[in-house]
Amino acid sequence: MIIVMKPASSSKELEHVIKTIHKQGFKPHVSKGEETTIIGVIGDERKLDPVPFQLLPGVDRVIPVLKPFKLASRDFKRDDTVIKVNGIPIGGGHFTVIAGPCAVESLEQVMETAKKIKGAGAVILRGGAYKPRTSPYSFQGLGPAGLKILAEAKKRTGLAIITEVMSEMDLPLVAETSDILQIGARNMQNFALLDAAGKQKKPILLKRGLSSTIEEFLLSAEYILSRGNYQVILCERGIRTFEKSTRNTLDISAVPVIKKQSHLPVILDPSHAAGYQEYVSDLAYASAAVGADGIMIEVHPHPEKAFCDGQESLTPEQFKTMMIKIKSLVKVMGKRLNKVS
């Protein structure tokens, strides 16, 4: 931690700051400059609260030096984390394609989608049984009946399942069926849910909040890791900006930024970022090229009849066409595409 004194601060104020540092069991290191004095505070910064110093007379600013997360950081763990789901390695040089409808609507709809995405190269089936919807009047998901449909689809196709959990009360039931539990963007800082997700054993796919910084995103992952669950997959799905020609703005730079700071796998969700079907494939190609560990794509056999997000869903045919280029791109980028045996 670094404390910057105001140019006009007195030597008495400086002394008081130094005394306060000592009192908290840390060592001050003073550098007197021409205009300002700065103080390096030596000791384990994570145990230090910057606020008391910010409020001392004569102090201009307090600058933290260390990243506030630890278990999620590359400093803590050099090598990429690889998470095995149903035998499929996620992260560490493998590229994973997750696909399926926004919402589980019926066994027929899910089965038709599952077979076709499997044929085209997807290895994990997505589908929402519990749906977070902006309006109380929109379709809210089939709930437990939706989970049963997903379980049946898994049994028949062998595909691993990912579905969203919206509340810590639903978590045990969802965890019975789903191979990966998804925590949605709107719940990225639902700390009660993060806490519950950290205390059970299923891998978590954590979506970045609409306006969360990458640091906050990694701190939410840290919540889960610090409770004992080390299997966290990060998912960038578009952030909120002033630009409205896409539903969200895909922050594609998040991939190299997170890769530098953290060992956790990162996947991208071009469907929610784009919001329109016609842009999804191009964003998927960019995702493969930027170095992501996978993509999650909304596919629906009849988008015009979808209960939600139809406008951003690919048809199985469009998905199949997209996968051809994805395969070439993954190869050029030196990754291995996960396949279902």
Added chain:
Amino acid sequence: MIIVMKPASSSKELEHVIKTIHKQGFKPHVSKGEETTIIGVIGDERKLDPVPFQLLPGVDRVIPVLKPFKLASRDFKRDDTVIKVNGIPIGGGHFTVIAGPCAVESLEQVMETAKKIKGAGAVILRGGAYKPRTSPYSFQGLGPAGLKILAEAKKRTGLAIITEVMSEMDLPLVAETSDILQIGARNMQNFALLDAAGKQKKPILLKRGLSSTIEEFLLSAEYILSRGNYQVILCERGIRTFEKSTRNTLDISAVPVIKKQSHLPVILDPSHAAGYQEYVSDLAYASAAVGADGIMIEVHPHPEKAFCDGQESLTPEQFKTMMIKIKSLVKVMGKRLNKVS
């Protein structure tokens, strides 16, 4: 709902759109322009899903005409909603001052604050027993023990209590103590929590999400209203923008915008918006002048020792000084300041 056809769409495509409108039980009204054709869809729009139309061949765009919320709208209820809390009217020409520490730390801290803010003119005491924190390593609140301290403070001072609830599991316990339940910015779209809040009877103070539009904010209020709880107070607390010299950017325009669209009371939280104590009073003055129904201010007897948000807390003395100008401003703006008898 309005459907705009592409300039190059064919008459066959137009016919197909018209047929689809009829099939759903609505009436189409076609206007052929020089470059484009538009179709007005007649019927109760809230029952219509725009997506199937967006995906029909030849369709350029679908534009909804009605606001997606109903119970929260001024069209539904002309007059301001006034919510009585502990005998205090919130909304409808009354100005309400809520104050207190970020977190409940001890009975002494809460009592010292409560007495002083009451003396200066606050009528409701705030204080967090459950704290949503970005980092898992920060102080997370005293929980049930914090609620007991708040109950004791209420008994001794007669001040009404507001405290945050973070999970639908904690809701029954928090509702036993607190006169108003606060749902925080990070939980504005925690739909499980909104649902639970709507099914009980205590008034809700709903904070706007960091990057939620006003329409989404009102839709989250609609969740609570539509479940049967009509007592919702809206709270703007700063939105996330590129500007970092304040913690958030206070969207002060939200007050007249919401007042136009909705009958619900709106208060402002200058403390979380500013993030720095030195800007809080100026933003509070602006809040009183813009027409808000109240303000919520963080006050701590010893900000430098606060467990959280010390840097944005006023001391009781600063709060007292601020209240002098607030009283004059409220008078100029033609509102009545709520007082504790």
Added chain:
Amino acid sequence: MIIVMKPASSSKELEHVIKTIHKQGFKPHVSKGEETTIIGVIGDERKLDPVPFQLLPGVDRVIPVLKPFKLASRDFKRDDTVIKVNGIPIGGGHFTVIAGPCAVESLEQVMETAKKIKGAGAVILRGGAYKPRTSPYSFQGLGPAGLKILAEAKKRTGLAIITEVMSEMDLPLVAETSDILQIGARNMQNFALLDAAGKQKKPILLKRGLSSTIEEFLLSAEYILSRGNYQVILCERGIRTFEKSTRNTLDISAVPVIKKQSHLPVILDPSHAAGYQEYVSDLAYASAAVGADGIMIEVHPHPEKAFCDGQESLTPEQFKTMMIKIKSLVKVMGKRLNKVS
């Protein structure tokens, strides 16, 4: 300047950084912490380029300590700058009301507006002769003919004039007529124009760019000051955010933030921030209460016939009503309202 070394950096790398600091004529001050080493660099930081250090092996981050602007800062000049325009003091406890149409359309339109705003309490007349328009097909202003109309209005009413200059080529002509030269938001970083504005003597009203930070805003003011023109009035007019229910988001916190950092006067433009006439007065009240040195309001005798920005213009009657409350608010806030004798 502070240099933070990477946790895994070697002592050789540290030595190399230290040597480089010495080579540039500065003194290093090393603080070895438990996990990281930080180096304070002693000397006039404004002469130091942080980039060479950021790129040295072993360096994690370089943190500047000093603000990058000097002449615009409160450290350089403690007391508020007061700018005299036509005998009217702007800044330093005086509150100034500027009003007038978006664009100069005709002598009749300008004269009708000028008389009425003067009657209601405005002291400076605004009106655009050169109009920056997003579309090439929109009305672009009357140019020199518009300047003549403004000059005539000044002669007849005695009101000082402010009008926008869009190019350094037009500057000499505009400066002949206008008492204050306005540089618009879209030109805040048009450095050729800032340069020209700094080399002449008329006061400048500099509008904040749509997505400029306050630091960048003050650096653009510094351009003008550093060229020799010390008469700069800052104007916050709304920033671009995700929220679309207003044209821009008025960053009202900018007033106390700038007041802390700079001695220059700050005024607010509620009209461009709101974008809709119905919100303008409420934002003007907030502007007066937050401590601004003035407001700039669009007024048009017939908004529905305005060549531009009609939807955000007040009628003279609405302006008159607004001014009644503004006068009371200015008094409560302890400022003096400027008046035309």
Added chain:
Amino acid sequence: MIIVMKPASSSKELEHVIKTIHKQGFKPHVSKGEETTIIGVIGDERKLDPVPFQLLPGVDRVIPVLKPFKLASRDFKRDDTVIKVNGIPIGGGHFTVIAGPCAVESLEQVMETAKKIKGAGAVILRGGAYKPRTSPYSFQGLGPAGLKILAEAKKRTGLAIITEVMSEMDLPLVAETSDILQIGARNMQNFALLDAAGKQKKPILLKRGLSSTIEEFLLSAEYILSRGNYQVILCERGIRTFEKSTRNTLDISAVPVIKKQSHLPVILDPSHAAGYQEYVSDLAYASAAVGADGIMIEVHPHPEKAFCDGQESLTPEQFKTMMIKIKSLVKVMGKRLNKVS
């Protein structure tokens, strides 16, 4: 244009709106719905001003139907525009790599860079002679001397030249040397400069403003096109968001969005978006995969000694490594890489 009436509007108000439409020479087309009435306005919308209608009593909203730009739109010109620069086709299936230093510093620096980027596959040399800098105290470019260096580099290497023009006064001189004139992000809405750029014959590379919407971006292109210069290359270089771990947020979705709406070539600038050298290559790969017509990359032989933007510059070696993957990606995406013969 569509006019939406308020639910509570009277039939008199409706009649008045209809009369006003007729008066302006347009035809109204009324659709009475259950809750609201909408009016389609038939005629050439671009000649209609929506404001007078917005201000009529009873009107809720006015919704434009047509895009406000014409010459830049795909509706106006179906096929991709291909711009020939020095014999190199830009757009229409060709992929163009532009590279070079941020600023022209010396003939040696430019020549060393030029030779190496040419060897690695770049076909156009970039380098700033006039530099827009946030601080007045930063290096502002060599000006005319820098142009001479670029001319010399062109003569010796045969590479085409692109350099920035910051003011319409400098434009004739810059156009003598440079094959493409760059208009920077901060000048995207410097309309005097756009006007001058449109009235001369050199191709323009127009950078998107930091917080400009894609519609505003295309309207700025329309300024140039409508003045008679049809050779405009669009360049997305990152937008301003809340996320600060990169200098800007690369809005990679802008490529498919613009490709859908416009026939103009679109290139990406990963260097300014990233702001840090370590992320540039990954963003360049994403740019090639998303379907852009080219990339612009900052390369400096000694980034640690660069006069500006050193922290985001690749070394010639890093650039060479990057180009290997770029070539494979361009091939996979079905484009042809431009080469210097």
